Structures are given as C-alpha cells and as structure tokens.
Amino acid sequence: MKVLKFGGTSVGSPARMKKLLDIINPAEQQIVVLSAVSGTTNSLVEIGQAYLAGDKPKAASLISALKDKYEVFIKELLEKPEFYAQGKEVIDYHFGLLSGLANDLFTPIEDKIILAQGELLSTTLYHIYLKEIGVRSVLLPALEFMKTDEDAEPVVEHITSHLTPLLEKNKDTNLFITQGYICRNAFGEIDNLRRGGSDYTASLIGAGIRSEEVQIWTDIDGMHNNDPRIVKGTKPIAQLSFDEAAELAYFGAKILHPQSVFPAQKYKIPVRLLNTMDPQAAGTLITTDSEKDRIKSIAAKDDITAIKIQSSRMLLAHGFLRKVFEVFERYRTSIDMITTSEVAVSVTIDDTTYLGEITKELAAYGSVDIDVNHTIICVVGDFGAEKHGYAARVLEAIKHIPVRMISYGGSDHNMSLLVKTEDKVEALRSLHNRLF
Secondary structure, eight states, X not given: OEEEEEOXXXXXXHHHHHHGGGTOOTTSOEEEEEXXXXXXXXXXXXXXXXXXTTOHHHHHHHHHHHHHHHHHHHHXXXXXXXXXXXXXXXXXXXXXXXXXXXXXXXXXXXXXXXXXXXXXXXXXXXXXXXXXXXXXXXXXXXXXXXXXXXXXXXXXXXXXXXXXXXHHXXXXXXXXXXESSEEEXXXXXXXXXXXXXXXXXXXXXXXXXXXXXXXXXXSSXXXXXXXXXXXXXXXXXXXXXXXXXXXXHHTTOTTSOTTTTHHHHHTTOOEEEEETTOTTSOOEEEESOOOSSOEEEEEEEEEEEEEEEEOGGGTTOSSHHHXXXXXXXXXXXXXXXXXXXXXXXXXXXXXXXXXXXXXXXXTTTSEEXXXXXXXXXXXXXXXXXXXXXXXXXXXXXXXXXXXXXXXXXXXXXXXXXXXEGGGHHHHHHHHHXXXX
C-alpha cells in the first residue's frame, strides 16, 4: 500500500481537487492524506487569535467570510443536489462549531480545535465528491489513530495498532482518505503535529503500516539543486539520501520539513517528492542510499544571529563548553552552527526570543559579541572524510564574499557557511555557477 499526501495548493480549488484523480488510482491500495484547502489554516489562525484576544465580533466576521468561501467552493465541487446537500451540511456543522466557541471559555485547547477544522473540511468534502462520481472510498478519522506522547512526539506503535484494524475492516476498499496535521495528544485532546504538518502525517502513516512508498505531492517538481526563486537554471535532484534531504530541508528547502521524513527513514520506506501540476515529472526520490562523489544542492536559511563568547578561561579548561551550552538549554534555544578556537566559541541561533537573557548569562563567562542579519548557506553532497577537493571548490566559489563562520566535518553530507544576508544572493549564484 502507498501513502500519498497532497498539500493545500493541490486541493486549493474545486478544479484542483477534482484533478487529483489524474494521480490517485482507485484500483490500487492507497491512503490519501490531505492538507486543508490553501488559505484556510491562515484564516483559522486569525479566528483563534481573535478569540484569544476576546474580540468575538472580529472572530464572527472572520468565520462568516471563510464560510462564504466554502459556500462557493461546494457549489463548484458538488453538482448533484443530493451531494451538494451533504456538503452544505458539513459546512454548516464545522462553522457552527467555530461560532459556538464564542459561548465558552477560550483556551489554547479550543484554539487547537479551531486549527483542526481545515483538514476535517477538505477530507470530508473530497470524500463526498468521490461518492458523487461513484468512486468508492473510506474516510479514516486521523483523530482515531494519530497520537502524541507527553513530549509531543508521535507514537508510531499507536498508529499501527489503531490504523491497521480500520484497514482490515475495509479490505474490499482500495482508497482511504484521511487528514494530515491533526492528532490527539497524551491527554486525548485535539492537537496537531506542528513540525512538518501533513508531510509528517504521511511519513508516520507510512511507518505505521510499513507502506511500500510515501509520496509527497506539492506544486514543485522535487527538491532543486538551488533556490529557483533566486538562481536561474536550477534542476530537480533525482535522488537523495534521508540525511541529505533532512539537511536541505532544515537549511531552507521549503518543499519539505526536516523532521517529516524521519519515521520513513527509520523503517527504510522510500519517499518521493512529486509535482501535482506536472504529474509526469520524475521528482525526487529519497532513500537510504546516496549517489557518491557528488555535490547535490545548495540551500539557505535566513534570520540567523551569531554569538561569539571569548575568554582566556577557555584555554586548557574542561567544562567551559558545557556551561555555555547549558545557557541555551535553559532557554530552550537550539544552536545551528558552532565553531571553536582556543579562547573563543561562536554559535548561531535562529530564535532570538531570549537573546537578551542568554547574552546576560553568557557575559559571566567572557566577552560576548552579537551579529544579526546573517544567513547560513548549506552545501549538501558527499563530504565524507576521505573526500578531497570539494571544500576547496566551495571556498573558491565565494572567495570574494566575507565569511563569518565555516562548519565542516560535523556531517558527511554538509558544509555550512555563515555570511551576511546582504551577500546571500551573490553567494547562492556564485556557488551555483562554480559547482553546477
């Protein structure tokens, strides 16, 4: 059985929703994971914010505007009166639920309920459309098998034990529809996966049922070897390893969330990145294997802040780095890059929420310098310790650009460079011209 995930743009209009059957084959066993219709989640976030702020009139206005869009949506999606009536009933139910939250004490729990409505709407409406055209399918409620533990981590074993019986119960059906993004938490409350959203759901389901393949359908034909919005002549990458894909996703490739492939990686389930708008395009295949002796791609991550701690007390001292890292741990701030010398350590962060507090605590260990408005340029490929010449080619390509930090050797797949954001475009283009 395959797992196919379609993002918000792929179901963004009735026409696009209908075109999914150009890709989905009802004759094959498939679980189809759908995101919310594009724009819906943003609207639901606004509704939640209005409720949290106590602005019920604004929430009501936003709910009404979003409902109007869905009224138009079902008129184009469902042609027969019987099925249009079912679609109308679904819309009335979900938007009635949203409006009814005005009568309750509004907490983050209710906010999560609001955010879940987008996927519940898209999947139910698509299921009704399939019924209208005579395609047999089963709607699988993700809230019955997607669960996270006390640390908000998904439980694959729970998915296996709760989803497998649902599939067994419907052995005579090939096509199953379910929601991406949403789940229940350890307390049984409606929650969401946040990181990776629907991509994560597809990978988790693939791991849970040990599927033959997970397909992520978006509006671009796979991961490219550079940012196509900035660099001309980029090309899709035919094949990547899970580690390479995660590196690229973490450092700026928007097509995929870095953590979303980890469940598939654990169970060695291939993941394909494919283009809904061009189903014949080869896309990108992600597996445990990697093409050797190649630089694969370049990605960039913006809004990076560099922090340098300099102190003579570092010299020959043990425990110094532990104390520095404990500061970041206390403020739950992750570090992207790190470089060290005998008397200094430089790190980068992308979350500056607690920068003031972190800086104050680090000052107890030495002088602290802060550099903002930087970008990490990540070059991904076969950078194993036995390789030679690749690092030289990378540095040669940007010899005319000031580099604040270099991270190399921490991974067999990655060489990272920190540059000023104002030099990002030149760095990406220069690297592309030199490496590809």
